[in-house]
Amino acid sequence: MKPVSPARSPAAARAARAAGNATGALGAPDLDWAPPAVGTGATTPLWLVGLFGVMLYWATMYLDRNGGGFNPLVFNQGELLADLEARVPRSEADALLAQGRRVYNVYCSACHQPNGRGTPNQFPPVAGSDWVLTEGPNRIIRIVLNGMQGPITVNGNQYNNVMLPWRDQLSDEDIAAVVTFIRGNAEWGNNAGPATPAQVKAIRDATASRSTSWTAQELLGIPVKD
Amino acid sequence: MKHGPLLFLGVFTAVFASWVAGVLAPHVQIGGQSLVQIDELGIQYPLDRTGEAKQGAEIYRAQGCHYCHTQQVLQEPLLSRLTLTDAGTNIAEVVATLRKVRRDLDADTAAALVSRPPQVVLAHAGASATDQATRLLTNAGAQVESTIANLGPDLRRGWGTRRTVSRDYLRDEPVFLGQIRLGPDLANLGARQTNTTWLLRKLYNARIELPGSTMPRYPYLFTERRLRPGQAPSPDALALPPEFAPPPGIEIIPTREARQLVAYLLSLRSDALFYEVFPPKPQTTTTNAVSAPVEATNAPPTQTSSLDLRPSDFPLRTSDFDLRPSDFDLRPSDFDLRPSDFALRTSPLALASP
Amino acid sequence: MSSPAPAPPPGAVPPPAAASLAPALPADLDRSCRWPVLVLGGLSAGWLVFAAVLGVLAAIKLHAPGMLANVDWLTYGRVQPAAWNALVFGFGAPAGLALALWLMVRLSGVPLVGTGTILFGAAVWQVGLKLGVLGILAGDSTGIEGLELPRYASPLLLAGYLLIAPWALVVFDRRQPRESYLSQWYLVTALLVFPWCFASGYVLTSFLPLRGVLQAAAQAWYLQQLWVLWFGSLTLATVFYFLPKLTGAAVPSRSLALFGFWTFVVFGGLGGLTRYAGGPFPAWMLSLAVVGNVLTLFAVYAVGANLLPSLHAAVSRLKGNVVLWFLGFALLAWLAASVLTALNSLVTVRHLTHFTLVTPGLDQLALLGGFGLAALGGMYGVVPRLLGRDWPSRFLATLHFGCAAGAVGLLAVAFLIGGLVQGAALNNTDVAFLTVAKRYLPFASTGTLAQLLWLVGSGAFAVNLLWLLVACARTVCVPAARALVEPLPAEGKA
Structure with a gap:
């Protein structure tokens, strides 16, 4: 850009020079008002520009690593939520149990009773039940999802009733929680392993087309x- | 640039973007953080301070303690070391698994590692990597042991049992994070120092407890009281070693501000454990039972023993807790009620209340 | 120099041709902004000395904790923030505003308007700041570093600012050459950033405080804007005007200048949280700060590439040119501070320098060395032009430069090395904490020496300025007084 030099009248220029001469400012020449070139x-x-592009790429990589x-719970640079998860003492089951107890009290306890013993000849027990305390929760998740009907033998006793499906009412997490709760409820003497939301989701997807009870x-x- | 408004708009956008990234987004993300519900203790962490401690925070602020003391405990990223202690019986399987865990190993090196346990198979690994490697190796029949490599100087100095995170500060107003450590970190002071007299002496003259300390004196937080001949010394008077003691007949009494400040200092704690701050648990596996994570023991969430803290890491000496007899001396004047004791009470019958 | 050419008294300059559209002359421009710039500059000089006294006091207390311990008004935790606020808001902001007004008027070729409002704003600012510093000394500080001014003071500063700064933008809007110059870009940035960061910082920490550590996040953002986008912009605006003018060399590349400016504005404000690296903030916030500080290096490179060659070529002109000394040193200090800040934000380096004297060392290098010397150099250039009279003492100016540059250099070196020593000891847990505290003491003493040097330099500047003002007042007052005492001959002639 060109330095702009203003047109000055001779008188004004004289005045400016007079002012300027007096303002050496410790060796600095007088400054006209035009911006520097x-x-x-x-x-x-x-x-x-190329390096700038490279560094922008580095910046995204750095942020990614x-x-x-961008999780608010991760405080150590270089870690991910998974690292946190791995450190948490294995007590997620406690949380699942608490949630499972709530779900059980709302949806299950009417028939299976708060103590899990069911009603003789009407509703089978879940406490100490051979259907509940299996090695894996595959069957019982299916029962909760789609319900159950027809004759069934539990702990040697015959039952013949209908259990409602809960596929639409309960989320994967709710079902995992309630299954974990009834399988692992120490108050009832149950001590089977938990179910995870992932297991429930897998079974829910696998049986998505099923509309009848088991x-x-x-x-x-x-x-x-599995 | 000919267009002033464009320049203005460009600058505005850039500053706004940095404001969003530095202030607004964090506020949206963690501004609504909840207190930590600790069921075992029936409390919500961080604990609300007592009124006296809250007043003490004001003293802390007014004296500018935070220009020399930080209130944040730092921690190295948690890195673990995994040691193979026993390869078990299925050597081939363990070697194959080890090569899955450590892709950089060739078959011979892996076999060599497995053949002569104990061997460090993973160093400076993150928690999830260690966890996965533990699971894979134990499933293959091996036994491994994980240890935490380094938690950083703050924890080794005993300034805390874990790093501090944003939820530790939810009750602080204002937050005294501090930027310089000319004095030790105070984030967890209440957990390592419970002696009121020690703290009061420290405030009166830091050189009493720690000769050579660089901390300023705060004599104006104490009053000098001249005893009349025969008058019994006040129970509140600060017990001082002879070289720091005032001349006979004069006693040093902490003001209310000093007591409030000490109450605040005692309330500084950041050692509760919750989701974000669990330190890793060193594990020794003896069976390959780690199939589902939940089947491990329901360990209570207090794993402080897992930290590599030696008793010597704590700067407190036993003498710090030495209470001198004078600390307990009750004198007749202890039961003297001064007129101010009655200031807010309406009925003399209420005198017995604490 | 001490015997200046007889200058016309300020009133003798012909009145500005404000009505005509013809470009104004430098003298007219200077006349229009004489009082605001002189008042703001003079006040800032006073605060500079006051802040230096407090700074010396704080520096002594750092290594001699027993001194004046009986007075609660003078405890380290109060003197330190009082000195900081006196320096930043007493010297820094008014000096920066004075230069911003003068530069904007000069570069825009338009006389300043709103002089009365500006003077009123300066008065409001001063009242607020005096209340604030007294409040801090009395123990009313808010407890947030950098945002200590009590609630009854901070709004006054903002009000004062809003009475002053918009006039510079008005002048910018009316500028004669539509093409704007680099300094104006940086000035617009600075003028826009300050009220924003000041308001955001104070509102979010003392009026409607955010929860928990978010206060510290707001504080870190504020400090970053204040340091980089406000003081940094003012430094660069001053340097970009004076250096090319004094060296006579053009700024080589407009394209590079644009690149530098926009990278500066976009990335300069992001790096605040490196102050709290490793602290209780989610990892992404800390990582973003690292990225911001590293990318700001592009702006630093662009500034250096545009200005250093001309500075290098002008070495021969340095002799006797005090203004050029100040601005050259300011440029170098700013470049050094920016590069070191970027370096210091890297995690491995930060691990060593955390919580040590490095943090105040870098802050001081940028504030005193970068902005401080640029603003003082600007004053040395501007004030004579406003008064039509050169500085009375070249010796005092030379002394000022020597002391100021020496102080900045000494302080930076002592605090950076001391910080590294302290950091190494802090990280080594075999070293007892008391030993750590002792290791920084020699460096803190060196810091006191540096603060003393700075005080001497500031005193020299204040004396020189006072001398100049008195001399000017005499040239105006003595004839006027004579006219009062001897009115008769004049009347007789009439």
Whole structure:
């Protein structure tokens, strides 16, 4: 850009010179008001733009590696939520149990009773039940999802009733929680392993097309454990 | 640039973007953080301070303690070391698994590692990597042991049992994070120092408890009281070693401000454990039973023993807890009620209330 | 120099041709902004000395904790923030505003308007700041570092600012050459950033405080804007005006300047949280700060590439040119501070320098060395032009430069090395904490020496300025007084 030099009247120029002469400012020449000249020829060097691009890429990589996935719970740079999860003492079951107790009290306890013993000849027990305390929760998740009908033998006793399906009412997490609760409820003397939301989701997806309730016969054909 | 408004708009946008990234987004993300419900203790962490401690925070602020003391405990990223202690019986399987865990190993090196336990198979690994490697190796029949490599100097100095995170500060107003450590970190002071007299002496003259300390004196937080001949010394008077004691007949009494400040200092704690701050648990596995995570023991969430803290890491000496007899001396004047004791009471019958 | 050419008294300059559209002359422009710039500059000089006294006091207390311990008004935790606020808001902001007004008027070729409002704003600012510093000394500080001014003081500062700064933007809007110059870009940035960060910082920490550590996040953002986008912009605006003017060399590349400016504005404000690296903030916030500080290096490179060659070529002109000394040193200090800040934000380096003297060392290098020397150099250039009279003492100015540059250099070196020593000891748990505390003491003493040097320099500047003002007042007052005492001959002639 060109320095702009203002047209000055001779008188004004004289006045300006008079003012200017007195203002050496410790060796500084007098400054006219025009902005300093700026060269327009030289462009930003290409290598600088290239390096800038590289550094922008580095910035995204850095944020990806050290940003903790932008998760508010990750405080150590370089970690992800998974690292936190791995450190938490294995007490997620406690949380699942608490949630499972709530779900059980709302949806299950009317028939299976708060103590899990069911009603003789009407509703089978879940406390100490051989259907509940299997090695894996595959069958019982299916029962909760789709319900159950027809004759079934539990701990040697015959029952013949209908259990409602809860597929639409309960989320994967709710079902995992309630299954974990009834399988692992120490108050009832149960001590079987938990169910995870992932397991429930897998079974829910696998049985998505099923609209009828299970029968005991069908279920016995399904392995208790993957 | 000919267009002033464009320049203005460009600058505005850039500053706004940095404001969003630095202030607004964090507020949206963690501004609504809840207190930690600790069921075992029936409390919500962080605990609300007592009124006296809240007043003490004001003293802390007014004296500018935070220009020399930080209130944040730092911790190295938690890195673990995994040691193979026993390869079990299925050597081939363990070697194959080890090569899955450590892709950089060739077959011979892996076999060599497995053949002569104990061997460090993972160093400086993150928690999830260690966890996965533990699971894989134990499933293959091996036994491994994980240890935490380094938690950082703050924890080794005994300034805390874990790092501090945003939820530790939910009750602080204002937050005294501090930027310089000319004095030790105070984030967890209440857990390592419970002696009121020690803290009062420290405030009166830090050189009493720690010769050579660089901490300023705060004599104006104490009053000098001249005893009349025969008058019994006040029970509140600060017991001082002879070289720091005032001349006979004069006693040093902490003001209310000093007591409030000490109450605040005692309330500084950040050692509760919750989701974000669990330190890793060193594990020794003896069976390959780690199939489902939940079947491990329901360990209570207090794993402080897992931290590599030696008793010597704590700067407190036993003498710090030495209470001198004078600390307990009750003198007749202890039961003297001054007129101010009655200031807010309406009925003399209420005198017995604490 | 001490015997200046007989200057016309300020009133003798012909009145500005404000009505005509013809470009104004430098003298007219200077006349229009004479009082605001002189008042703001003079006040800032006073605060500079006061802040230096408090700074010396705080520095002594750092290594001699027993001194004046009986007075609660003078405990380290109060003197330190009082000195900081006196320096930043007493010297820094008014000096920066004075230069911003003058530069904007000069570069826009338009006389300043709103002089009365500006003077009123300066008065409001002063009242607020005096209340605030007294409040801090009395123990009313808010407890947030950098945002200590009590609630009854901070709004006054903002009000004062809003009475002053918009006039510079008005002048910018009316500028004669439509093409704006680099300094104006940086000035617009600074003028826009300050009220924003000041309001955001104070509102979010003392009026409607955010929860928990978010206060510290708001504080870190504020400090970053204040340091980089406000003081940094003012430094660069001053340097970009004076250096090319004094060296006579053009700024080589407009394209590079644009690149530098926009990278500066976009990334400069992001790096605040490196102050709290490893602290109780989610990892992404800390990582973003690292990225911001590293990318700001592009702006630093662009500034250096545009200005250093001309500075290098002008070495021969340095002799006797005090203004150029100040601005050259300011540029170098700013470049050094920016590069070191970026370096210091890297996690491995931060691990060593955390919680040590490095943090105040870098802050001081940028504030005193970068902005401080640029603003003082600007004053040395501007004030004579406003008064039509050169500085009375070249010796005092030379002494000022020597002391100021020496103080900045000494302080930076002592605090950076001391910080590294302290950091190494802090990280080594075999070293007892008391030993750690002792290791920084020699460096803190060196810091006191540096603060004393700075005080001497500031005193020299204040004396020089006072001398100049008195000399000017004499040239105006003595004839006027004579006219009062001897009115008769004049009347007789009439």
